[in-house]
Amino acid sequence: MTSATPPPSDAPKARKAESEGPLASWLREQIATGGPMPVDVFMGHCLYHPRWGYYHQGAILGRAGDFITAPEISQLFGELIGIWCLLVWRQLGRPQRLRLAELGPGRGTLMADLLRASRIAPDFAKALEVDLIEISAPLMAEQRKVLTGAAVRVRWSTQLTPALHPTIVIANEFLDAIPVAQFVHERADKNADGSADKSADEAADGGTGEAADEGSRSRWRTRLVDWNSARGFHFVMGPQVAMEAETPALPPGMRVFQERDDIPEGAILESRWRALVGGGAAEAKRSSDRGPARTAGLAHQLAAAAEAAPLVALFIDYGHEGPLLGETLQAVRGHAYAPVLANPGAADLSAHVDFTELAAALARVGLASHGPMSQAAFLAGLGLPARLEALLAAASPEEANALESGAHRLMAPAGMGGRFKVLAVASDELPPPPLF
DSSP: OOBOOOOOOOOOSOOGGGGOSHHHHHHHHHHHHHOOEEHHHHHHHHHHOTTTOGGGSSOOBSTTSSBOOHHHHOHHHHHHHHHHHHHHHHHTTOOSOEEEEEESOTTSHHHHHHHHHGGGSHHHHHHEEEEEEOOOHHHHHHHHHHTTTOSSEEEEESSOOOOSSOEEEEEESOGGGSOOEEEEEEETTBOTTSOBOHHHHHHHTTTSOOOOOGGGGEEEEEEEEEEETTTEEEEEEEEEOOTTOOTTSSOHHHHHHHTOSOOOTTOEEEEOHHHHHOOSHHHHHHTTTSOTTOSSOHHHHHHHHHHHSOEEEEEEEEEESSOOBSOOOEEEETTEEEOTTSSTTSSEEEOOEEHHHHHHHHHHTTEEEEEEEEHHHHHHHTTHHHHHHHHHHTOOHHHHHHHHHHHHHHHOTTTHHHHEEEEEEEETTSOOOTTO
């Protein structure tokens, strides 16, 4: 069975560092009073707690930070995204006003490169109004520095809202940081000690002695994070998932695997379904520190914008067409993997994106998805080889080396070029976006 590639596993032994820091102390208090918390809730606090969350810390991006993204690797990336936006603008009929919204804009590098590329079409550049959707004050400060002197209006918001004119949404490595829930598969005919429950088998086969259907003897449990002094933060099994539950509570991938009889004991299913399609005032009140998609499901934010005016969106991230079984939740600190549950708030947490789940969530709110295709195919379709040659013609040897190295990283089939996927989204009445 195909499984997602697992990251380095969390070590079970206690770590002194887990008990240090205000976020770790706060999480311990929350667990002590409310019990173990779901993985997505723990991840959301680690990333987005308003005081101690990872994204509210200092420099986290670039070579001096914890990780590096495509716009930081090469100017080619942002420039080609700008060309794609120009093509979309033309497809939309060259509107005089066009909102360009970027979700999770990092240090502002992608937007700066995009706006520079837009100068090749003065009417397009003149039409642009930029909204940066950002919740991190430190990153916002970096974006302001990078975009100082931009020839377009730039506005900052904490979530995507409707506009009265057409919108293009860009989201590069945004989805992987939306908290992911985890569910653990187990057979329903097991006792607490792991032994087979004969009475359950007999009840399932009606006393005929025939093997019961495996699907009827399987169940999913929510994976939680607990804490004690002996083990520190660690994973535990939570309550059984009610399979008759209505969406948005029940991930669609769970039903896919529920119909199969070859799911191994302990298999993990990851899902962002609730973050994508959840919403409402009660959810917003409960989820004040779960990130930029917190006040309403991301799909609903996009749908509301599409209802107000034509919308086209582009999502670029590492992931798969799923659902797949396997744990991909990982922590990165200083450009190296770290234990997932250690040092809450000190490392970047992310997980692979299930593009099939994303498309299903968008279809649920009336948006059309196109793709995904590989990042390499997308950038090649926009003319990366030709643009690279043009830049090399005027580059110094050092600049040429950097340009070629960056282009290779973006396009490598076994690296970013193959692992990263590109999904386009559009209002239902619009034609497929360029290249799709």
